[in-house]
Structure formats: C-alpha cells, structure tokens
Amino acid sequence: MEPDVYNQAIDEALSMLPPHIRKEMKDVIIVVEDRPSQRPGAVPITRGQILLGLYEGVPLTAWGREYSGKLPDKITLFRESIERIAGRPEHVPHLVRETLWHEIAHYFGFGHDKIHEMEERWRRHRGEAGSPAGSDRKDKHP
Numbered sequence: 001m002e003p004d005v006y007n008q009a010i011d012e013a014l015s016m017l018p019p020h021i022r023k024e025m026k027d028v029i030i031v032v033e034d035r036p037s038q039r040p041g042a043v044p045i046t047r048g049q050i051l052l053g054l055y056e057g058v059p060l061t062a063w064g065r066e067y068s069g070k071l072p073d074k075i076t077l078f079r080e081s082i083e084r085i086a087g088r089p090e091h092v093p094h095l096v097r098e099t100l101w102h103e104i105a106h107y108f109g110f111g112h113d114k115i116h117e118m119e120e121r122w123r124r125h126r127g128e129a130g131s132p133a134g135s136d137r138k139d140k141h142p
C-alpha cells in the first residue's frame with residue numbers, strides 16, 4: 001500500500017477532530033512503521049494479538065506533565081498489522097482513522113473504558129455498527 005494512502009487517512013482523521021482537540025495535537029508526532037519493535041513504556045493497541053498502533057508519551061492529564069521533559073509524544077501506526085486486519089485495501093483508511101483516534105484518546109489521558117464508549121458513539125454516529133474494523137475489538141494494555 002502506498003504511503004500516500006496513510007498520509008491521506010491521517011490528514012483526514014485529524015481534520016475530522018474538533019478544532020480545540022486539533023490544537024492540542026501540535027506536540028504529537030505521528031509516524032507509520034512497517035512493524036512494531038519492542039519499546040518500554042509504550043501503550044499498544046492490539047486486535048487479538050496484533051499490534052495496530054502505539055502511543056508513547058505522557059498523557060495531557062498526567063500530573064506534572066508540563067515538567068516532564070522535552071521529547072514530543074509519539075503515535076505510531078503499524079502498516080503490516082493494519083493491512084492484515086483491514087483485509088482489503090479499501091478498509092485501510094478506515095482502520096487508520098480508528099487506530100489513530102484511539103491513540104489520540106490515550107494522549108488526552110482517557111482509559112480504555114472511556115475510549116470504547118467513545119468509539120461506540122463514533123460508530124453509531126457514522127452508521128458503522130457492523131464495520132469490519134469495528135468488530136472483535138480486544139485492546140490490551142500491559
């Protein structure tokens with residue numbers, strides 16, 4: 001799959017966020033990697049055993065975040081996993097968006113209960129209750 005597909009899906013996902021959320025995203029870098037490498041302290045999102053994306057950093061809501069150093073937060077999307085789960089190329093942008101939003105929610109300090117609630121709402125809102133990317137969601141955190 002062309003890198004452009006990812007860039008476009010990422011741009012789209014970001015442009016669909018409310019402006020006040022988007023404004024807070026300036027300290028986050030978003031990268032696409034072929035596959036995960038083990039990193040300590042990273043928050044994964046998995047579907048079954050498959051790692052789709054990763055958020056690394058200190059959530060906005062964390063105490064003392066302002067003093068937590070200068071490294072920008074980082075969200076990584078894993079191309080091979082996303083393509084495997086998506087199954088078909090036309091499902092990739094959708095899964096990129098969902099994964100990215102999930103990781104952004106971590107950045108804002110949300111836990112999984114809250115994130116799943118929001119994800120349900122997004123899906124209902126977009127009429128995607130039966131979407132291939134939305135079923136069998138099993139995220140795991142260490």
Ligand SMILES: [Zn+2]
Binds near residue numbers: 043044045106139141
């Ligand atoms: Zn997660």
